[in-house]
Amino acid sequence: MKKNIKKALDKVPLITIAISVDRNITYYNNFAKQKFLFIEEGRDINAVIRSMELNSFIDKAFREKIDFKVEFQPSNYEDWYFIADLVFFPESEGSHKELIVILTDQTMLYNYEKMRTDFVANVSHELRTPLSSIVGYIETIKNDINLGKITTNKFLDIMEDQAWRMTRLVEDLLMLSKYEAGDKPLELKETEIANILQKAIDNLNKKIEDKKLKVNLNDLFTKKLISLNSDSIIQVFINIIDNAIKYSDEGSEINIVLKQAILDDNAYVQVQIKDQGEGISNEHLNRLTERFYRIDKNRSRDLGGTGLGLSIVKHIINRHNGKFTIESEINQGSTFTVYLPFEFN
Numbered sequence: 030m031k032k033n034i035k036k037a038l039d040k041v042p043l044i045t046i047a048i049s050v051d052r053n054i055t056y057y058n059n060f061a062k063q064k065f066l067f068i069e070e071g072r073d074i075n076a077v078i079r080s081m082e083l084n085s086f087i088d089k090a091f092r093e094k095i096d097f098k099v100e101f102q103p104s105n106y107e108d109w110y111f112i113a114d115l116v117f118f119p120e121s122e123g124s125h126k127e128l129i130v131i132l133t134d135q136t137m138l139y140n141y142e143k144m145r146t147d148f149v150a151n152v153s154h155e156l157r158t159p160l161s162s163i164v165g166y167i168e169t170i171k172n173d174i175n176l177g178k179i180t181t182n183k184f185l186d187i188m189e190d191q192a193w194r195m196t197r198l199v200e201d202l203l204m205l206s207k208y209e210a211g212d213k214p215l216e217l218k219e220t221e222i223a224n225i226l227q228k229a230i231d232n233l234n235k236k237i238e239d240k241k242l243k244v245n246l247n248d249l250f251t252k253k254l255i256s257l258n259s260d261s262i263i264q265v266f267i268n269i270i271d272n273a274i275k276y277s278d279e280g281s282e283i284n285i286v287l288k289q290a291i292l293d294d295n296a297y298v299q300v301q302i303k304d305q306g307e308g309i310s311n312e313h314l315n316r317l318t319e320r321f322y323r324i325d326k327n328r329s330r331d332l333g334g335t336g337l338g339l340s341i342v343k344h345i346i347n348r349h350n351g352k353f354t355i356e357s358e359i360n361q362g363s364t365f366t367v368y369l370p371f372e373f374n
């Protein structure tokens with residue numbers, strides 16, 4: 030390959046590799062080197078990028094002397110996705126000595142697409158379950174004329190429950206998309222944070238009493254007022270305390286401490302919500318804020334959960350430029366910590 034062509038290819042912002050008919054690499058540009066650290070001239074391309082599809086299309090290109098496009102996932106880099114354009118360079122037209130392999134990295138697009146399809150599948154699944162239950166009961170009530178009033182009422186109660194579950198799911202999804210999209214700025218107001226916490230606790234009072242739990246709020250925060258969007262921050266605390274209630278045994282305690290904290294030289298109000306519940310094992314900790322991620326799907330559903338609670342929490346805190354951490358150990362309870370900056374703009 031001529032020097033000036035190599036120079037030009039070095040500037041092409043795509044992974045570009047040239048190979049000879051024996052598949053040995055004759056040239057690669059800087060982008061190829063950045064992506065495939067072990068690339069070297071003279072090496073078989075298959076030793077650098079392993080893929081049956083790519084290989085067979087390289088064969089075809091040399092055999093049929095025409096350009097090809099192929100999508101593939103290398104077996105030695107399983108998380109990566111590429112589209113390869115196999116082109117003969119004008120210089121070598123006629124002789125077909127060198128084939129240029131231009132790779133477009135599709136990994137981000139692929140992951141995004143997968144996230145989107147997973148999300149649609151999850152939503153459909155979550156809606157289908159209560160829907161089919163409702164439809165089932167409607168049919169029973171319609172078809173069985175001998176159903177007594179008591180049984181009919183029992184069925185209606187179940188249908189009502191399921192309808193509420195769908196409503197909650199739709200409300201959670203709307204809330205999630207509102208905070209995720211982030212197109213409108215949040216309306217902020219100087220607010221007393223202890224007040225917000227108390228409101229969240231009051232909102233959950235019935236559940237707290239039903240499980241005979243004790244919720245202690247220890248306010249060590251002296252600044253009191255901080256700038257925040259109170260509707261969304263109440264939701265953050267409701268979601269976290271609701272979990273603490275759900276995943277704790279009857280009669281246990283939930284301790285909430287409010288204080289000031291410094292992280293990377295910035296001042297935050299720190300709200301720590303600690304339960305004495307069943308705890309969470311390490312492998313799940315990093316994934317709890319993913320949409321629909323639940324340790325035990327059936328159990329969460331039985332408890333009325335949609336699996337969106339903590340992802341809503343994460344998005345609201347991000348919109349406040351805050352931080353969120355989860356610490357836990359099996360049988361040792363869990364601690365959820367929210368950090369909100371004093372100065373937020």
Ligand SMILES: Nc1ncnc2c1ncn2[C@@H]1O[C@H](COP(=O)(O)OP(=O)(O)OP(=O)(O)O)[C@@H](O)[C@H]1O
Nearest residue numbers: 272273276308323324329334335336337338339363
């Ligand atoms: N305090 C906790 N103790 C133990 N496990 C918890 C706790 N909080 C959350 N989890 C686990 O994290 C998962 C995700 O929580 P998240 O709040 O997002 O969903 P959910 O509670 O199942 O449903 P919902 O969206 O209705 O709140 C839960 O299903 C549960 O397995």
Ligand SMILES: [Mg+2]
Nearest residue numbers: 268272338339
């Ligand atoms: Mg929850």
